[in-house]
Amino acid sequence: MANNTVSLNKARGRAKGQKKDEFYTQYEDIQAELNHYEKHFEGKTVLCNCDDPFESNFCKFFLRNFNYLKLKRLICTSYNSSPVAGTQLSFFDIIEDEMHHGRGYVLDVSKVPMANGRGVSDDDIDKLLRTKKWVKELNGDGDFRSEECVELLKQADIVVTNPPFSLFTPYVQQLFKYEKKFIIMGTVNNTHYKEIFPLFKENKMWVGYSFNKTMMFNMPESYDSTMRDSDGRKIGKVPSICWFTNLEIKKRHEKLILYKNYTPEEYPKYDNYDAIDVGILSNIPCDYYGLMGVPDTFLDIYNPEQFEIVASCQTGCHPDEMVLKTYKDYIGYKQNGKKTGRTGSTCGHNAILVKNDGKHDYYKNAEGIIVQSAFSRIFIRRKG
Numbered sequence: 001m002a003n004n005t006v007s008l009n010k011a012r013g014r015a016k017g018q019k020k021d022e023f024y025t026q027y028e029d030i031q032a033e034l035n036h037y038e039k040h041f042e043g044k045t046v047l048c049n050c051d052d053p054f055e056s057n058f059c060k061f062f063l064r065n066f067n068y069l070k071l072k073r074l075i076c077t078s079y080n081s082s083p084v085a086g087t088q089l090s091f092f093d094i095i096e097d098e099m100h101h102g103r104g105y106v107l108d109v110s111k112v113p114m115a116n117g118r119g120v121s122d123d124d125i126d127k128l129l130r131t132k133k134w135v136k137e138l139n140g141d142g143d144f145r146s147e148e149c150v151e152l153l154k155q156a157d158i159v160v161t162n163p164p165f166s167l168f169t170p171y172v173q174q175l176f177k178y179e180k181k182f183i184i185m186g187t188v189n190n191t192h193y194k195e196i197f198p199l200f201k202e203n204k205m206w207v208g209y210s211f212n213k214t215m216m217f218n219m220p221e222s223y224d225s226t227m228r229d230s231d232g233r234k235i236g237k238v239p240s241i242c243w244f245t246n247l248e249i250k251k252r253h254e255k256l257i258l259y260k261n262y263t264p265e266e267y268p269k270y271d272n273y274d275a276i277d278v279g280i281l282s283n284i285p286c287d288y289y290g291l292m293g294v295p296d297t298f299l300d301i302y303n304p305e306q307f308e309i310v311a312s313c314q315t316g317c318h319p320d321e322m323v324l325k326t327y328k329d330y331i332g333y334k335q336n337g338k339k340t341g342r343t344g345s346t347c348g349h350n351a352i353l354v355k356n357d358g359k360h361d362y363y364k365n366a367e368g369i370i371v372q373s374a375f376s377r378i379f380i381r382r383k384g
Contacts, residue, residue, distance in 0.1 A: 104142020
């Protein structure tokens with residue numbers, strides 16, 4: 001299983017270049033997250049605009065819970081070029097219409113009948129999907145950026161989906177352009193993007209209830225994985241998955257209990273930023289109000305009443321004047337003293353500490369000064 005996780009992590013990392021980003025979310029993961037947002041859905045139109053109605057578990061979740069959540073309307077649009085589209089139940093198989101190559105289709109529902117009067121069964125959903133009234137062809141391929149899909153977006157109150165990894169930035173930008181509420185999936189890496197990080201900093205977007213988790217996804221046959229689900233479909237583990245939203249949630253206002261006192265010895269200052277290093281979130285000092293560098297996982301416990309997000313060490317996520325020095329004249333070494341072949345320039349804008357922990361690679365200059373990277377950091381301040 002570990003090898004599958006590694007290979008899928010690499011595949012996810014290459015998604016932007018190769019467009020291999022078709023990861024289909026498991027029903028249980030959707031339910032576990034969306035259960036926290038029940039109060040937001042009543043009387044609302046929900047749009048799942050990266051979701052084949054016959055394949056997507058997002059669509060299935062909202063159809064099953066349409067009446068329980070008291071939805072006004074559900075819209076799900078498919079993208080024709082998806083490599084898994086139509087592998088279970090095809091619109092064209094069940095409706096017997098002529099298939100128009102290159103088109104997506106849309107499910108548009110404003111009422112979900114219940115055969116037993118108690119809840120929506122899989123049989124109820126199957127009958128609904130076989131009804132021409134609710135499932136129709138689009139004029140185009142179903143790309144979320146197309147004119148007809150944007151028109152559907154304008155009609156939605158809340159957007160819920162797992163957008164393509166390679167298109168995360170334009171997807172989020174479109175949500176904000178049309179001032180939409182959303183619950184979407186992404187990765188920790190998305191928080192590093194120069195277009196996305198300011199949204200966290202400005203409290204326009206925040207982390208949902210699941211953050212930095214390894215999850216199971218269905219995927220196309222062409223992806224690297226030897227794992228199968230009970231139906232024989234290819235699945236695999238993908239790490240660092242997160243939920244993001246701009247809906248108010250209780251978790252966002254939970255106060256972190258601070259108990260540690262600041263000392264210069266325990267909280268060293270960075271060599272290249274005017275900030276102290278706090279490597280463990282529970283160790284944020286209770287009596288320090290200056291700039292602090294914390295791990296990316298801070299976003300999972302961020303309370304805007306308790307803290308202020310100032311910047312990130314990622315490129316484009318901080319003003320240039322924050323960086324006090326660079327390390328081009330430093331040479332990289334392994335702990336056994338052998339050169340790594342890298343220079344300090346490979347550190348980028350990572351936060352740097354003057355130390356040698358005896359475990360990780362380090363960098364040394366001609367004067368013998370040794371430094372190590374604290375890796376990615378978010379810079380924060382406590383509020384009074």
